[in-house]
Amino acid sequence: MSDYILDMRGIVKDFNGVKALDGIDLKVRAGEIVGLCGENGAGKSTLMKVLSAVYPHGTWQGQIFWEGKELKAENIRQTEEAGIVIIHQELMLVPQLSVAENIFMGNEITLPGGLMNYSAMYKRAEELMAELKMPDVNVALPVFHYGGGHQQLIEIAKAINKKAKLLILDEPTSSLTKSETAILLDIIRDLKRKNVACVMISHKLDEVAAVCDTVSVIRDGTHVGTRPMSEIDTNEIITMMVGREIKNLFPREEHPIGDVFFEARNVTCLDVNNPARKRVDNISFKLRKGEILGVAGLVGAGRTELAMAIFGCYPGQSSAELWLDGKKIDVGSPRDAVTQGICLVPEDRKRHGIVPLQGVGANITMAVLENYAKFGTIDAEAEMAQIQKSIARMRIKTAAPNLPIKGLSGGNQQKAVLSKMLLPKPKVLILDEPTRGVDVGAKYEIYKLMFELVKEGLSIIMISSELPEVLGISDRVLVIGEGQLRGDFVNQGLTQEQVLAAALGHTEELAA
Ligand SMILES: Nc1ncnc2c1ncn2[C@@H]1O[C@H](COP(=O)(O)OP(=O)(O)OP(=O)(O)O)[C@@H](O)[C@H]1O
Ligand SMILES: [Mg+2]
Incomplete structure (x- = not known):
């Protein structure tokens, strides 16, 4: 029992009465790499936001024990001080600031008297880049000079610099190349050797299988099971995730091809x-x-x-x-x-695909609003009928069509963007x-x-x-x-x- 550094018990979190988490348990040992798997909207990111106090104590039910004591953190700073560091699904770097400034944001090295000690920060940032096998990164350049893969590794550098005991990675490899992914998985293994634990959320089950000691699967906000990776394979994880077996991952169908x-x-x-x-x-x-x-x-x-x-x-x-x-x-x-x-569903949905604060429905019909124009106003009923149809066709998981799309899980946002681009036919x-x-x-x-x-x-x-x-x-x-x-x-x-x-x-x- 005491070899667990983290013990989350019966976590319940709801958003406006809709339960995103319905009594979830999760335990992690020191130096253990746990894969957290589940379908889009299952509650993975939410569970990790509860753990890292993005959602402060009191905004959810249940208990979190950290190194044997109950943790009642009110903000991220407190969980970071405790050694729990989260890297979110959507990157949080400030593009205009330098690599070094991003790494040390909120954690600056200062000179006696309070001035920033840039040379110390640059030096440490360079060390971190070397450790992460990116020695060519110029830490004085703004982050936007670097692509998504590098940015992800810069986030990791920032986390390592905070001396994490538990690192939470929410889909860390989704924008990484194969070689960047290999570097990241190596870093995770390295950290394990230093007794740093890791919770990795990923839809890439081969990566989960390659690096994780244990897999925990959640579905619809409940815990389905936790198994040692040595005892299961990716097919079994899929079955646990979706509640049925998917035999053929690529359901190719014959279709005629024209001129x-x-x-x-x-x-x-x-x-x-x-x-x-x-x-x-x-x-x-x-x-x-x-x-x-x-x-x-x-x-x-x-x-x-x-x-x-x-x-x-x-x-x-x-x-x-x-x-x-x-x-x-x-x-x-x-x-x-x-x-x-010609329609295009972009790669970077956060930048090009969605208007985050608008409703799911408004996002879906955005490109074809003129279709519902009637005597100078919008035929809201016709528009809503279309929205409902799109939501049903793609099985977009949202409590209501008018909720901000920002609240949807990552994968469900993607489905909404896809729906939007089908409407212009x-x-x-x-x-x-x-x-x-x-x-x-x-x-x-x-x-x-x-x-x-x-x-x-x-x-x-x-x-x-x-x-x-x-x-x-x-x-x-x-x-x-x-x-x-x-x-x-x-x-x-x-x-x-x-x-x-x-x-x-x-x-x-x-x-x-
Ligand atoms: N801020 C929020 N407001 C309202 N609902 C939310 C909010 N955050 C999450 N939800 C809902 O909680 C549920 C769980 O979402 P969560 O983001 O945790 O899923 P996930 O497992 O991380 O999915 P994905 O694999 O797509 O990232 C979803 O139904 C989502 O719509
Ligand atoms: Mg998520």
């Missing part, structure tokens, strides 16, 4: 910060009617820029010749693109990392939906960093590397190795 329907020629996009560099370098490709075209490549290869350039996000900075259904089209803005039948749908942060069950539903859509004649471009997903779902696969087209493969017998080799520039054949 070339969309074509992009010579897409080029310059780097804003460095116009001498091309983020997308003269890429051309074709998309057939009813086809799912997977776009693979390493993170930073230029896939998102390719999609955003086609979608008209970079006027003046990008060029492309586009044909849709045999006609040349001009896309000067995302609005243009939507009007002509696109002919070409571009999905950028559509299943990031989405649980296995919901992933399955998103794939099913994609097959329904292509059967209706839509064409889909799916950018994904998950190779099993690209290979499991696509009809054809484009491989992008360093802004260039490195491969265009028919997905028949295509292997992960072939795609990776192409991404890295070890090109063999270019099948058209």
Whole structure:
């Protein structure tokens, strides 16, 4: 009993009468790595926010024992002082501040007299970067210079610097590359050796299996079970999560593929910060009617820029010749693109996908509000009917359609953004990392939906960093590397190795 440093008992948390947590227990030993798994909206993030006092003592029921004593923390500062450090699902860095300033925010090293001791902070920040195998990071530069993967590791540096005894990672690898993920998992193992415990929330069950000692699964705010990782495999975790077995993770369905329907020629996009560099370098490709075209490549290869350039996000900075259904089209803005039948579900939903404080429903109908215009006002009834339909189709978990979308779990926000982009009835749908942060069950539903859509004649471009997903779902696969087209493969017998080799520039054949 006493070897547990953390013992959460019977935690109950509700939001406006809706129970997000309904009596959950969670125990963690010193140096133990616990995987916390569950579907979108199961309550994982909420449980960790209770633990770290984002929700202070008194705003939930139950008890938390930390190192044998009851913890009644009122704010994050107190839990951090106790050694509990959380890294949230959505990154919390201040982009304009330097890497060092972010690491030491609220925890500054000062000189006697109170002035900031920048040289000490820079030195320590550099040490941390070296420890995290990112020696090339300039700690004096603003954080926005670095991509999502680096930012995630900078968050980790910040946490390590706080001398955590328990590190909570809420989906830490969702925006990391394979190599960054490997570094992170190594860091977690390293911390374990130093007796630091870790709770890792992740939908990537292979990572959970690779690093965790124990797995705890929750469903609908209740505890389903806790098992040593050595006794179960990822399939069993899935069964515990969704309450049923999912045999085939990629429910591929036969569907007819028509003639070339969309074509992009010579897409080029310059780097804003460095116009001498091309983020997308003269890429051309074709998309057939009813086809799912997977776009693979390493993170930073230029896939998102390719999609955003086609979608008209970079006027003046990008060029492309586009044909849709045999006609040349001009896309000067995302609005243009939507009007002509091209929709894009962005990768970074927080920045481009949602209006956080608006209702779930308002977010869904945002792009098609004019459809409900009636005598100069909005036909609220028709709009609500559509919202209900969308919520039901995607099984978006929300207590009410008018609650702010911000309150939804990450995966459910993603489903809402997807619903929003289906309403303009696109002919070409571009999905950028559509299943990031989405649980296995919901992933399955998103794939099913994609097959329904292509059967209706839509064409889909799916950018994904998950190779099993690209290979499991696509009809054809484009491989992008360093802004260039490195491969265009028919997905028949295509292997992960072939795609990776192409991404890295070890090109063999270019099948058209
Ligand atoms: N601030 C909030 N206001 C209202 N409801 C909330 C709030 N935060 C969470 N909820 C609700 O509590 C439930 C649990 O959400 P939580 O974010 O903990 O899920 P999760 O397991 O982390 O999911 P995901 O895998 O999608 O991140 C959801 O139904 C969510 O809508
Ligand atoms: Mg969450």
